[in-house]
Amino acid sequence: MLERVHLVIVREVARQGSLTAAAESLFLTQSALSHTVKKIEQQLGTPIWHREGRSLRPTQAGQYLLSLAERLLPQFELAEERMKQYAAGERGTLRIGMECAPCYQWLLKVVSPYLARFPDVDVDVKQRFQFGGIGALIGYDIDVLVTPDPLNRPGLRFEPVFDYEQVLVVAENHPLAGERYVKPEQLVDETLITYPVETDRLDIYNQFLRPAGIIPRRHKTIETTDIMLQMVASHRGVAALPKWLAEEYADRMPLAIVKLGKQGIAKQIFLGTREDDAVVDYLNLFVEFARESNWQTPRVRR
Structure with a gap:
């Protein structure tokens, strides 16, 4: 032989x-x-x-x-x-699964300095985990799960890394644009535009509309943030997005941001990892980078 x-x-x-x-x-x-x-x-x-x-x-x-x-x-x-x-924790491919569609822009702000710090670590982002992120993490298809909705499972751990507020985005001359905050019943005649995610996993439904027994006139799904907000700016509907992302687009598009309810909707981004990967240095340091970034997009007043 x-x-x-x-x-x-x-x-x-x-x-x-x-x-x-x-x-x-x-x-x-x-x-x-x-x-x-x-x-x-x-x-x-x-x-x-x-x-x-x-x-x-x-x-x-x-x-x-x-x-x-x-x-x-x-x-x-x-x-x-x-x-x-x-x-030695010096090299690897960090496979990141995304359950939070608008979090991709946030992730870019974390990945850029991380790659500069770890030139021997590659990053692969998988965005098609709206319905199977936990299974992908348990099954070793990904190493990190970015999600606003952590689920407790044996062998997994979730770290909160970023706080944000969910807001309503409307055209800048929309009737709701001048409101201090919007009430659920004010959306009953609106077309709500969201990412293609089950409504059971959308905060606008779970934390705002359904508790008040409200269903919008129409629900439309669009995959990309740019097209979604082009539709909103053209009075084709309204959308619910993280405030930091909405502000970024409102600086270059005719959009207005309105609080969802008097108290608003507070959310967090979590990073899920496997407990048995606790010894992988470059993975743990990615979580630290994400937590320390805590960036907010500065709003440029026009």
């Missing part, structure tokens, strides 16, 4: 040109290496070197093994180095 050590010997003998030099490079005695070379040829059933005095030249079979060694051994060596880095 061909083994990795055979490829190492083939490569080193070819590099050094003789058993004596190869044995010294491999920290073996010449007799031990000579015995190993004969054993390899016996196992393979074909000579792999031409012996020319003290020098060795690969046969056709030996040349094939040498070519194989030069392709495979660097990959083994790189893999071993990566494993050491993984073990």
